[in-house]
Amino acid sequence: MNWAVNQNVLEICSYSLVCGTEEKQFVQAAARATRSMRAQRGFLARSVAKADDGSWTEIVHWLDRRSADSAADRIPKTPDAAAYYALIDKPSFRRGVYPVACSG
Template sequence: MKNKHNHTIEFAPFTLAEGVDEATLIAAADDLQKEFLSRQKGFIKRDLARLTDGKWADVIYWESRESVEQAMETAPENPAALRYFQLMATSESEVVNTLMRITRSYS
């Protein structure tokens, strides 16, 4: 791994659409990983987390902010990404992805 202090973390919280269960989300998340994210330049890893309020979040690690921006540009053209996004109750205008640059890492 390159200097991890320059890596960017994308925090993308969302709410599931009504009627979507966890198994459906996990299947779509697996497809998104296999068919889109793992093929993106600068992608490092991703965690799917359930928040304490019942919402969900993708926590995605990238080599740089530019890697995130490029993936965001191409995501709307990818069928697996579109299927995943359709499971979310949050409209595009409500989506707030937060980008963070790692300053220091501890183990």
């Protein structure tokens, strides 16, 4: 396998949902928020996953750190993303951006 070195970053967020939020409602909101992400410079891919304990993790692949940071400033202001973020329990939210050491 050949590994390519690049400047891509992974934005990894973990969180719980606001009490009373239905999973179907959240997943639909997440799908709509992805549309806002796709419109951002440097967006590559996004996955949202639910853990057995009910917490959520999302991984967004970005071309570079500048793209990730710029999008983090702009995306929450879009209506679709604002509706999505309203379903996330703010105190539980954690975000990290990590340089990709290699990918294949």
